[in-house]
Amino acid sequence: xxxxxxxxxxxxxxxxxxxxxxxxxxxxxxxxxxxxxxxxxxxxxxxxxxxxxxxxxxxxxxxxxxxxxxxxxxxxxxxxxxxxxxxxxxxxxxxxxxxxxxxxxxxxxxxxxxxxxxxxxxxxxxxxxxxxxxxxxxxxxxxxxxxxxxxxxxxxxxxxxxxx
Amino acid sequence: xxxxxxxxxxxxxxxxxxxxxxxxxxxxxxxxxxxxxxxxxxxxxxxxxxxxxxxxxxxxxxxxxxxxxxxxxxxxxxxxxxxxxxxxxxxxxxxxxxxxxxxxxxxxxxxxxxxxxxxxxxxxxxxxxxxxxxxxxxxxxxxxxxxxxxxxxxxxxxxxxxxx
DNA sequence: CTTGGAAAGTCAACAAGGCTGACGTAAATT
DNA sequence: AATTTACGTCAGCCTTGTTGACTTTCCAAG
Numbered sequence: 001x002x003x004x005x006x007x008x009x010x011x012x013x014x015x016x017x018x019x020x021x022x023x024x025x026x027x028x029x030x031x032x033x034x035x036x037x038x039x040x041x042x043x044x045x046x047x048x049x050x051x052x053x054x055x056x057x058x059x060x061x062x063x064x065x066x067x068x069x070x071x072x073x074x075x076x077x078x079x080x081x082x083x084x085x086x087x088x089x090x091x092x093x094x095x096x097x098x099x100x101x102x103x104x105x106x107x108x109x110x111x112x113x114x115x116x117x118x119x120x121x122x123x124x125x126x127x128x129x130x131x132x133x134x135x136x137x138x139x140x141x142x143x144x145x146x147x148x149x150x151x152x153x154x155x156x157x158x159x160x161x162x163x164x
Numbered sequence: 165x166x167x168x169x170x171x172x173x174x175x176x177x178x179x180x181x182x183x184x185x186x187x188x189x190x191x192x193x194x195x196x197x198x199x200x201x202x203x204x205x206x207x208x209x210x211x212x213x214x215x216x217x218x219x220x221x222x223x224x225x226x227x228x229x230x231x232x233x234x235x236x237x238x239x240x241x242x243x244x245x246x247x248x249x250x251x252x253x254x255x256x257x258x259x260x261x262x263x264x265x266x267x268x269x270x271x272x273x274x275x276x277x278x279x280x281x282x283x284x285x286x287x288x289x290x291x292x293x294x295x296x297x298x299x300x301x302x303x304x305x306x307x308x309x310x311x312x313x314x315x316x317x318x319x320x321x322x323x324x325x326x327x328x
Numbered sequence: 329c330t331t332g333g334a335a336a337g338t339c340a341a342c343a344a345g346g347c348t349g350a351c352g353t354a355a356a357t358t
Numbered sequence: 359a360a361t362t363t364a365c366g367t368c369a370g371c372c373t374t375g376t377t378g379a380c381t382t383t384c385c386a387a388g
Contacts, residue, residue, distance in 0.1 A: 009299065011299075012294060012299040012302045012303075013291055013294055013295060015287060017294075017302075018287045018290045018291055018294070019222070019283075019287070020306070021290050021294070021302070021305070021306065022196075022218075022283075022286055022287070022290060023222075023321060023324060024305075024306055024309040024310060024321065025192075025193065025196050025309065026215070027309075027313045027317040027318070027320065027321045028189075028308075028309035028310070028312045028313050028317075029189065029193050030236065030313070030314070030317055031312045031313045031314045031317060032186075032189050032312055034314060051190070054186075058183070058187075072194065119183075119186075122186055123179060123182045123183070123186070125312060126182045126185050126186060126312070127177055127182055128311065129308050129309075129311035129312040130176060130177055130181075130182070130185070130308065130311075131177060132307075132311040133304065133307040133308045133311050134307075135173065135175075135176040136300075136304055137303070137304030137305075137307040137308050138176045138181075138185070138304065138308060139176075139301070139304060140297065140300055140301030140302065140303060140304025140305050140307075140308075141185070141188075141301075141304050141305045141307075141308035141309070142184070142185065142188055143296075143297040143298075143301040143304075143305075144192075144293050144294065144297045144301050144302060144304075144305035145188040145189065145191075145192035145293075145305070146188060146192070147292065147293035147294075147296040147297050148192045148195045148196060148289060148290070148293040149191045149192050149194070149195045150194070150195045150198060153191040153192075153194055153195060154191070156191065157187060157188065157191045160187060
């Protein structure tokens, strides 16, 4: 057994273990996105639309620039998906009252319906995985994921966790 | 506390908890790919090349069709990245001896060097996350990820885990 | 009140990396 | 001999990312 002076077993840090973790992330992420992808194909939307829908639902009234910093894409890229969803009546964009330069984004009823369909599917998979693994495992899952984020992303993540 | 007839606490299965897990996956995956992406930008390669390099390194001599089923892309898509890497002398492709229709793929020394650079960076992040979270958390992390995979992907994952 | 700069939106052009469809070739299998 | 398999390739398309340049709107500071 590989033991440190401190006495902890560090077998979980071998290159082999790390490789397995890397591959697990790769395959799991495919599963993670598979259901929404399936729902969206044929609906003219893609993963980029799903991400926007998710975070608008999550933080109704959020601004474009806030969304930009969460999604980490350029405004041109975000604007493209936002525009189609506004045209299609999934998203409502309204001028800010305190700062009229900002656009506050909301899902319309139609947008809510699609969000529901997508998140139901994604939650169902997550729920099944959580249930299969158990609460203890879920806690570890969350700890490792959070430790894996860039500090900037972790800030975003924790800001979302609490207030809207 | 939400208790089932069985007596288990199911608070970890609330929609809110599931949403946090979903967002954690999203932000963590960004971190997961950030370092290799940074290394590859400016090198004419992208994430697709990284994936191919990883699995060729992982299973030297693997065939094109095997790689196809692991990566889950079309042969045209894979062929594009494979061709450039063969031209650039990162990957060697040789006819099979037992079945000459197959092409067996290996990394050249140059390919090994790039693989090293990429996987060192990715492992460093994974190692830091594992170390911060601890062995117990790592086990849970792996359990949840594995449960999240599609059965087909889980088969691939477990086939890789053992033999090459 | 003017002006500087931030926020938002738009146009154009491009690249990576997915996809489908069609076709060709060599080798294995039936 | 005919069919199937593994691989490669051409052509064309889509999504989603990028840069760069530009305009409009509007807040805030001088």
